[in-house]
Each structure stands twice: as structure tokens, then as C-alpha cells.
Amino acid sequence: MRKREKRERKKQDREIVDLMMVTNHFFHSLKEWIMEMDDPRNQSYITYTQADLGYMAILKNVCGQFSMREMEENFNKETCIDTLRLLSGNRHLEEMPHYDTLNYYLERLSPECLSDLRKKMVTSLIRGRQFHRNRLLGKYWRIILDGTGLFYFKERHCDNCLCTKRKTDDGKTVKLYHHKVLEAKIVLSDKIVISLGTEFIENEKEDVSKQDCELTAAKRLLQKIKKAYPRLPICIQGDALYATEPFMKLCKKTCHWEYLFTQKETRQKKLDEGFEWIKSGEDAERQPGLCQEKGRGFYANHVEEVAGKTEVMNVFEYEYERKDKEGKKESLCFEWVTSLEVTKRNLEEMILAGRGRWKIENEGFNNQKKGLYRIEHLNSKNSNAMKNHYLLTQIADILMQLYVAWNPYIKELNQTLKNTSSGLLESFRRQPVMDEDVSYIFRYTTVYLE
Ligand SMILES: [Zn+2]
Known part of the structure; x- marks a missing residue:
């Protein structure tokens, strides 16, 4: 596309209006959901509604405003106030809320409220059927466990800090x-992988004999997800850290879910030996020509018997060759363990699920840390506000991912995520949302996602 064409095309993109349209399409009750949350403030002294504050925090994230001060400076415009008024429905809104006002509110709001709000959003996406064809083996929603460090301090910051020497x-x-x-992300499509559950890895109090860790947090998180989505057919995915018998038991027996974990010989030695033994058998047949690399796959069901375990352990692997930087051939091999029965017919699909195509399209935490939102930036030193800021980023990310998957211009212009969020900021600051835009936002349209 020539530069001129690009400029012309860009003009058709009405960023903030389109974001509002996509948001309204998927979550037309979002404003009501925010207003329904338990407001922790004294009602006789408040100027701003929960929707004013909630939408401002969402806009802070989608417009790539890392710090509260930066947001306050950039959002101080008549146009911003008018658009926020439209979003929140607060006719009395005259000024953008001060960032202290937002932090005061987030210091008091229960993080449960934002978890519930996210649950309403995720549930309506799942019910919409639009993503049903992306379920594993046509049945299971893939939920991926992924942990990361958020904030680091030289001095103890609160009673719940983790401590390393x-x-x-x-x-x-x-x-x-x-x-x-620790995040649990649900795979809705290759490009849309959104937060479904969050568990903060933290100590209960200052003096604990054993510190909290990812695996313990994962056990708590799984139970919370089970309670929130009791009947959802789920396949839990994670790296080799989770490939232990007690954790498999928790998935299968307690939660009645399936699992698919990366398998490493160091983690489950006996299981690996069993699998190697089966692989070396005379009738062990490899399946060639799988996936993009046309590699070879192999599987064996119920390896737990030879490994002396009781939980179902079906093992499969994928091996392919590629050329390294110097042009030398190298062979790569990946192995997984799952409770799902592996067959000749589903082997390729299982390999693709295990390798996580989503990782290529959606870089998960990387995007949230370095690119779009800087989740490592501390917006408030208060622990409760810190959690709420984090959850609001996850909520904003849901809207952002849907917007990006819908937006036809982003793809045509090959626009980066960073430019997409600066585009949104510019549009939020400059573009007044007119009556005809409002009818476009609320008109029922079919929204095609990529
Ligand atoms: Zn702390």
C-alpha cells in the first residue's frame, strides 16, 4: 500500500468510536455491571459514579497511559470529558476525575467486585457461541496457567510480600x-486469549515458615475457577511445573477437568522411562507429515501403568528438523502428558494445542509488560489498589483484544499494538463522539472477528 493510500485508509478508522461499538456489541450491559458493584465509598460525599471511575481506568489502559500523572495530563480535554460522560451515562460529569480520586476508590473497592465483572464478561463471550469452534476436540475450553513477577522492592512493602535472599x-x-x-487465560481463538482468573502469589503474613509459590497458588486458583464456572468443560494447560500426580488428581478428581501439560524427564522420570520403552518397541509407529514443519508425531495412551502411577497419563511427542543460523540441521522434540485419549485422528490437534499456537499470536505477559500496559508500573503502593489496577488492566485487555481482532484497518495498515493504543489516545482526545456515532455504536450489527 502506498503512503497516500495508507493515509486515506487511516482516515476511515474512527478509533474511539469503533472501540465503543465493539465493546457495546459484546458487552451491552457493561455500564450496568460496573454500577452494580459494591461501592465502598460514603455515598453522601461522592462526585463521581463507579462507571466514571471504571471507564477512566479502562481508558487509561487502552490508551497506553502508564502512569497516573501522564493519564491526568493527557485526558484533561473537553472532548475526553464528553466521551467519558457518554460512556458512564453520568449527566452531571463536568471534569475528569483526579487520579487521587481513582486511587482512593481502588484502595477501598474489593478486588472480588472486579473479578465478578470479568466473570460476567467472560461468560457472555462463551455463551455467544462465536468461539465454540476453537474448543479442543470440539469440546474443551483450553485454560492456560501462566505465572509472572510483577513488582520488586528493596524494602518490605507490605505484610504479604514474598521475600528472596x-x-x-x-x-x-x-x-x-x-x-x-498467576493468571489463568482462556483461549477463545488463536488471537484472543483473555484473563479468566487471577491469583496473587503472596504470603498470608510477614512470618511464614513456607512462602507462597506458583504451584500452591495454582491449587487455590483452580478451586476458584471451579466455583465460578462449575459446568464449563475445561482442559487445563501448563508447563512441566504442573505435571505432577497430585496436581493431575486435583484437575481430574476434584474439578472433573482434563489436563495437558508439558512433560520433561526431570519432572516425571518413571513416566518418561515408560514412554521411551514403548517408543522403542518394534510396532511403534510414527506419524509423519504433521503440522507446518511436517514433523513426526508419536503417542502412547495409559503410560501410567508402566510408570507405576494411578492418574491417567497419555503421552505424546512431536519431533521436527530445522536449520539453525549456520544452516546446520537440528532436531527439536517436545513431549506432553494429558488425560485425554490420544488417537491417530486427533494427534495433530493435540500437538498444536500443546505447542500453543496462541503464544505466537498473543505473547501473553510480554505484551502486557513491555508493550501496552506496563503492568509492572506501580500505580499505587497500596496493596488493594495494586490488585485492582492489575484486574482493570486485564479487563481493558479483553476489550482491546476484541477491538484489534475486529478492526479491519489495523491489519491492512499492518499497525503495531503500540500505534493502535496511541491512535486510541489521539482519537479520545480529539474526536468528538457525535449523535450519528452514537447510533452507529448502539445499532445492532454483526461483528466479524479475524
Ligand atoms: Zn508487598
């Missing part, structure tokens, strides 16, 4: 304090 060069021991989070 480090030796410095001169032999002194220093303590570092940090906060971690």
Missing part, C-alpha cells in the same frame, strides 16, 4: 521483596 559480590546477604501473580 541474594548474596552480593562482597558476600553480604540482601533481601529482596516482590509480588507475583
